[in-house]
Amino acid sequence: MNTVIQTEKLTKSYGSHRGIIEVDLEIREGEAFGFLGPNGAGKTTMIRTLLDHIRPTSGRATIFGIDTTVDPVAIHRRLGYLPGEFTLYDKLTGGQTLDYFANLRGGVDRQYQADLVTRLDVDPSRKFREYSKGNKQKIGLIVALHHRPDLLLLDEPTSGLDPLVQQEFYSVIREAKAEGRTVFLSSHILSEVERTCDRVAIIRDGRLARVDRVEGLRDLAHHQVELVFSGPVPASAFEALPGVSEVVTQDHTLRMRVSGSIAPLVQAAARYDLADFISREPSLEETFLAEYGRAAAEVAGS
C-alpha cells in the first residue's frame, strides 16, 4: 500500500512557543488515522504544517510523495481540509460558498455535494453569518468533502455538530475509507477516534507519545473503581486480578484502576459484603496525564 503522508523529524516552533517536535509519521493509502491529544498539544500545528500553511522549522513532510514546501498546490488538488476554527464569507449564502469553493477546485461532483447537503441537513439558502456554529461546521465539512479528495485532513471535525449529524459524519468517513481514500483526523475525543480510525497517534507537548493501532487504545481506556464493604477486606484478594492495579485501601474502602474487562473484579467483590460500587471512566485528559507521565499529584488534584 502506498504511503500518503510521511514526516521525518518534522518540527515547527514559534519562537518561545512550542509547536511540534521531531514528529515521525507514516500514513498509508486508505487508512483512517486519528491524531489525538489534549488542547494545545500540537494537533493543529501538525495539520497546518502538512498543508504548507506554516513552514517547518526543521525536518520534512511529504504527501503523495511530494515535499509539502515544494509543490503544495499539487498536494492541495488531491486533498480536502477542514480547519479547527474558521469563518467564511458572511455575505454569501451557504450554497454560494459551496459554489465558490467548487469553482476554485473544479471537478466537484455536484450530485455528491447535493447529497452531502441533504445528509448533513443544512439549509444552503441562508447567509453564512446567519448560521449557527454547527451549521457553519457543516458547510466547512462539505467544502472538505464535496470533491471526493484522495486525502481528508480534518481538524476536530465534529466540533459543534449535534449527535445525529455526528453519526452521519461518521458514516460519510466510513464510506470515504471504503472507497480507498485516506483520512487524517485530529480530535481530543477518544470515542470518536475509536469509532472512525484504524490507527492513532497520541501527541503531547508537541511530541508523539505513541503511535498504535486503535485496538492499542483499549489499554488506555480504564475505570477508576471504588468498592465500599461492610467490613475489612484484604487488598491482596484484588491486586492479583487481571487488569487491576494501583489498589489503595482506606478503612473498608478499596480504590483501584481497572483496565479491560471489569467482570473478574465484580465476581471477586461479590464474595464479600459489598455496600457500594462506584465506577468512573476518567476523561481523556486524565487518561493522558496518567498514562504519559504528569505528576500523580497533579492528576489526583484535577
Place this chain on the structure above:
Amino acid sequence: MSAVGHASPSTTPAWTRIYGLGSIFAKTVRDSRRATIVSAALLALVFLGVSRAIVTEFDTPESRVELENIVNAVPPILQGLAGKIVNVGTLGGYLQYKYGVFFPLVLSLWSILALSGTLAGETQRGSLEFVAATGRSRRRVALEKLSGHVLMLGLAVLVAFVSIAIAGRSYAVLPGDEISVLSAFAYSVWLGLLALAAGSLAFALGPFVGRGASAGIAGFVTFAGFILNGYQAPVPDLAPFANLTWWGWTSNHVALAGQYDWPSVTLVAVVTVVLLAVGIEAFARRDIGVTTAIPAPSMPRLLLGLDGPIGRSISTSFGSAIAWGLGIGFFGLALGGSASGFMDQLANSPQFIELLESVFPGIDYASAGGFLQLLFVEFGVILAGLAAATFVAGWASDETSGRLEMVLAAPLSRRRWAVAGGTGMLVNVGVFVALTATGIGLGVATTGSDVGTPVLGSLVLGAYAAALIGVGLAVGGLIGTRFAAPVVVVFVTVTWFVQLLGPLLGLPEPVRQLALTSHYGQTMVGVWDAAGIVASAVLAIGGIAVGAWGFTRRDLLR
C-alpha cells in the same frame, strides 16, 4: 463551618480597576491607550509646533497685515473647508482659521470608531455574551465602556488644552497673540464635544443597526456636516442642511480667535448626553446582537465573484467602491456645480488672481478645473487614500478572519491569491474613480466650463489609491495582512500632514518631497507631473509583486 458560601475577598488591585483588566472600564481605558497617545501627540505637535512656526514666519506687524490681506483676498468659496476669518492677524485667529476645524474631524473619527465598536463590535464578535454574563447590569456594562472612552478622549483634549495654553503664553510675539486660558479651554471643550457628539450618534445607533451601519451613518453625518458647513456661506442654499449638525450650530464659536458662542456648545453637550443615554438604554432593553438590517439591494449573482479569486476579490470591496465613488462623486458634483460662483467671485478679486499667477505662473485658475484643483484635490486624495485602506482591509480579512485557511487548501497558489487580490482592488479603484469622475463631470457640465480636463484630472485619485493598494499589499505580504490597512491609513495621514504642515514646520525640502501627493502636478487644469504617475505605477505594480513574493515566504497567520 462549611466552606460552601464563603466568598473569597476580592484580590483585584485597585489600579487594575482603573487601567488594565480589573474592570470593563479599565479594559476600555487600556484598549484606548494607543489611540489616545497618537491623538494627544498629534494635537501637541500641531499646537506647539505650528504656533511656533507661525510666530517665526510672521514676526512683524507688517507681515501680519500681509497675512490678513492674503486671507481676506481669498474668495469666500475658496475658504470653504477652512475656519471662519476672525482676527487672522493674531496667533490664535490664524490657528483657528487654518487648522482649528480639522482636529474635531480627526477626533470624531476616533470617537465614531471607538463608540460604534465598543458594544456593537463586541456583540458582533460574540465576546459581549461573556461580558454580559459576568453579573453586571447591561447599563453598567455600557456605562463603564462609555466612561473609559470619555476619559481617554478627555485626556487627549486635555493635552490639546495644555499645548494651546503653553503656546499662547510662550510664543506670543505681537500684541493680540496671547491665547488666554479661557480661549484654550473654550476651544478644547468644543473640540472634545464635537468628537463625542459624532461618537454618541454611532453609540446610539449601534444597538439598532449594528457596528458597520452605525459607524457609516455617524461618519457620513460628520463629514457631510463638516463640508456643508464649510460651504454654507458662499452657497446659501446649503445652509438648511448645514445647520442640521453640530458643525453648523457652533459655527460662531471661534474660540482661539476670542469669539465664543456658549449656548451652541451647550446645545451640542445636551444632544450628546441624550444620544449617549439612548445608546445605553437601547443596549439595556434590546436583545443583544439583534439588529435591524438597513435595506440594501442584494448583489446580483454575477457580481458575487464565485468564479475565482479575482472575481471574489472584486466582489469583496465592490460595495465599498460604489459607496466611496458615490460619496466622493457627490462631493465632486457639489463642488463642480458651484464652480461658476467661484469664477464670478474670482473675476471680482484681481488681487487673488495675481497671487495665484505668482505662485502658479501660466495656469488658468479662473475655470471649473482651477476651482477643483484648489478645493477638491487635496481633500479628494485623502478620501481616495481612505478608500484604498478599506479595500486593503477587505482583502486582508481573508487571512485575518481565518477563511484563507480553507481558500489556500484549494489548488490555488499563494502568489495567485495575492495577485488576484491586488488586481481585484485595482478594479475597484477604477470603479470608484469612474463614479467620482462622473460626479465631477456632471457638476462641471452645469457651469458650461471645460468638462474633459477636470474629468481626466480626477484620475489622479486613482493613481494615488493604486499606489496605496501596492503599499498595503506589500506590507500584507511581507509582514502580515493585519498590518496592511493600518499602514495605509498611516501613509495617508503622514502624507497629508507633511504636505499640509511641512512648509510651516520648516521641514527640509527632501522630506517634503517624500509626500507622493506633491508630485502629481495640477491635474484638474491639465498639468500632469509624470514623476508622480510613474511613482504610483511602480508602487502599485511593484507592491503587488513584492507582496505576492513575501506572501509565499511566510507562515499563514491565524
